[in-house]
Amino acid sequence: MRAAQVSKLDGPESIEVVDIPEPASYPDGVVIDVHAAGVAFPDVLMTRGLYQMKPDLPFVVGGEVAGVVRSAPEGAHVAAGDRVVALTMLGNAIAEVAVTPTQMVFRLPDNVSLEAGAGILFNDLTVHFCLRNRGRLAPGETVLVHGAAGGIGTSTLRMAAALGAGRVVAVVSTEEKAAVARANGATDVVLTDGWLAAVKELTGGRGVDIVLDPVGGDRFTDSIRSLAPAGRLLVVGFTAGEIPTVKVNRLLLKNVEVVGAAWGEWVLTHPGYLQEQWAEVEPLLAAGKIAPPRPALYPLDQAAAAVASLDNRTATGKVVVTLR
Numbered sequence: 045m046r047a048a049q050v051s052k053l054d055g056p057e058s059i060e061v062v063d064i065p066e067p068a069s070y071p072d073g074v075v076i077d078v079h080a081a082g083v084a085f086p087d088v089l090m091t092r093g094l095y096q097m098k099p100d101l102p103f104v105v106g107g108e109v110a111g112v113v114r115s116a117p118e119g120a121h122v123a124a125g126d127r128v129v130a131l132t133m134l135g136n137a138i139a140e141v142a143v144t145p146t147q148m149v150f151r152l153p154d155n156v157s158l159e160a161g162a163g164i165l166f167n168d169l170t171v172h173f174c175l176r177n178r179g180r181l182a183p184g185e186t187v188l189v190h191g192a193a194g195g196i197g198t199s200t201l202r203m204a205a206a207l208g209a210g211r212v213v214a215v216v217s218t219e220e221k222a223a224v225a226r227a228n229g230a231t232d233v234v235l236t237d238g239w240l241a242a243v244k245e246l247t248g249g250r251g252v253d254i255v256l257d258p259v260g261g262d263r264f265t266d267s268i269r270s271l272a273p274a275g276r277l278l279v280v281g282f283t284a285g286e287i288p289t290v291k292v293n294r295l296l297l298k299n300v301e302v303v304g305a306a307w308g309e310w311v312l313t314h315p316g317y318l319q320e321q322w323a324e325v326e327p328l329l330a331a332g333k334i335a336p337p338r339p340a341l342y343p344l345d346q347a348a349a350a351v352a353s354l355d356n357r358t359a360t361g362k363v364v365v366t367l368r
């Protein structure tokens with residue numbers, strides 16, 4: 045099979061398309077003919093050996109796929125011929141064939157294409173975990189998301205209203221990304237430059253109830269300043285590079301929280317949680333209450349460019365590599 049593989053840790057440019065044997069199945073394994081695979085920021089970090097998961101070299105890039113089941117264990121909830129999305133947690137996704145345990149495989153609603161489906165699980169279930177579990181989103185609350193035209197960002201814009209938010213504010217670095225944020229459902233869009241003052245004005249000085257922050261860096265203290273009383277700042281990632289620190293007097297003075305949100309860690313320590321999440325998210329996708337992603341598509345030959353677009357900050361929306 046053809047696959048996007050890394051054999052040296054020199055960043056996205058070191059991704060090569062190679063011919064390698066198909067992965068072997070195992071008793072609990074579902075074999076999937078992969079049509080499309082999602083790209084996320086951890087893939088960038090893994091090409092440099094900077095992510096918490098460090099597979100042996102060489103490894104196949106990517107953590108999520110959409111495709112058609114070739115074979116599944118008897119009695120499994122999916123069977124040969126089913127259109128599915130699946131997590132490979134992490135690596136082994138951008139390849140013509142993937143094998144993953146049955147509990148990581150989900151049937152895709154008919155109204156969602158395989159290309160869009162490849163962009164759902166990793167980000168949407170992270171955002172669902174962030175808003176429902178860690179952020180305790182209450183009906184009508186205002187959510188602000190940084191990096192709003194990115195993968196996690198566009199998931200937040202697509203999902204927050206369906207999960208109860210009254211208003212969703214997008215923070216982006218360029219006008220082009222502002223258009224992407226609007227197209228994905230942002231109620232309001234502000235540019236990174238001067239974002240705090242703009243958000244204060246938009247909210248009549250009150251601030252927002254939840255900040256979902258996949259970016260970190262030097263805007264972190266301003267994110268605390270942007271919270272309304274009893275607001276929650278969700279720490280999701282650090283695409284800006286720098287890991288911020290927090291002076292806890294700011295939390296006390298404003299009655300606000302800074303909350304860690306590591307979805308993968310939660311999934312690994314809470315059996316059945318993925319299924320609970322899909323049971324809530326799937327009907328919303330099937331009913332069109334959560335719009336499917338509108339991914340930027342790259343053919344397999346351009347897998348390196350697909351991952352590089354997240355590294356060089358040019359990606360808009362979810363990035364997906366197509367294989368069939």
Ligand SMILES: NC(=O)c1ccc[n+]([C@@H]2O[C@H](COP(=O)([O-])OP(=O)(O)OC[C@H]3O[C@@H](n4cnc5c(N)ncnc54)[C@H](OP(=O)(O)O)[C@@H]3O)[C@@H](O)[C@H]2O)c1
Pocket residue numbers: 083084085086166167170190191192193194195196197215216217218221236258259279280281282283284285305306307308354355356357359361
């Ligand atoms: N905690 C969890 O469970 C979890 C799960 C999944 C992903 N994550 C993390 O979430 C973060 C976002 O992932 P993603 O897949 O959404 O990434 P993405 O699609 O690349 O989006 C990230 C956004 O970050 C902003 N950014 C600011 N400074 C940047 C820089 N120096 N380089 C690149 N981007 C920069 C960009 O928006 P602007 O240009 O508009 O600023 C970009 O759109 C990553 O750190 C990832 O590891 C965490």
